[in-house]
Amino acid sequence: MIKVVIFDVDGVLLDSWEANIKFYQLLLEESGYNVPSRKEIEGVFHLPMMDAIRQLTQETSDVRVREVWEMGRGRKVRYPTELLKIPEHSRDVVDTLDKTYRLAIVTSRVRLGVEDYFTISGLKQYFTVVVSYEDYTHPKPHPEPLLLALKKLKVKAGEAVYIGDSETDIQAAKAANTKIIVYSARPLQGADLNVESFLEIPEAIAELNRS
Template sequence: MYKYILFDLDGTLLDTNQLIIDSFKHTYKLHIHREIEEKEIIQYFGEPLITTLRRYSPDKAEELYDTFIKYNESIHDNSVSLCCNIQAALEQLKEMGCIMAVVTSKRSRMAYRGLELFDILKYFSAVISVDDTTNHKPHPEPVLKALKKLGAQADEAIMIGDSVFDIQCAHNAGVKAIKVSWGVALGHQDEETPDYMVNDALEIVDIVRG
């Protein structure tokens, strides 16, 4: 049994796919006057926002960042939902005595906002956001910081995420990883093989239980 469970946020706990896509489309249309296809946008899901924006406008990435954030926050609460069976899975993991954390490339304020919106913050003992680390996914620092906060060893923990960046981050920290199928992250998915694949959040409980 794994005692410590680390969850990615967007695309894993919360369905923020359309929120993120719409925010990128709005930003790119306004600043670089281009219509970017959804498939191209999805390719970079899971990496820090500023990293993605620099791919399209290295010189004006900060300006794009401000536009993205403002628009994203304005539509956030009406564009986000809880992923299927996540609430039930979290409740079962809690009853099993698991200690859980969120490890996300999202800013702290918006990570907490999403967790509080669906009343699932109560399940987590730590939230590691992009604001909390110098290096970001796929670098191991976010997972290592979560382990330190929880007082966990790598072999006692498992990471759950929807993108290759989540899987790489976990493996780079010496942690096993579960990839969920309900996220839409597509980019470079063949670059890292997860230890487990699940199609339903309740399958996570079975893996954790062992």
């Protein structure tokens, strides 16, 4: 029986596509690297910022990668929050789910990035546990972020479902033994269920409980 619904942020609770493109372009330009194209950024969209920087810059120095990451994490380069969007119906669905389940977040975003979501959505009070990039050693697809959330929530893996949008999310959920619902216009193999709209999520969770 599902007791906890855990959400990813980028691509699920937050449409951050345009904001992240602009941010990486500003960050790398300010750091002295070539400005990456939209296509190049698309290839790293689901990676944690540290890994995205390493791949976009092709930098071999871990020290230098961390320096650039610290610039981004500390917002020494402005993050264009005005480009962030909240998916349609997501506020109402979060409110609905909160009446039946405990809600949490597991994300590759840094803490400031999660606060961006809370600021524009006004939904911080609904999420009892938040696990962000600074909280773990091994990012998704490793199960550590989800396992940490389960520990904080004091629930078993079989009592949780993760709402993600990528292959990485599926792999992490499978490794942690939680259920996984993919929210995406493009169905992904390996998910327990795929949905295209937030309005489908409550019934999808109910279906998992019936199975």
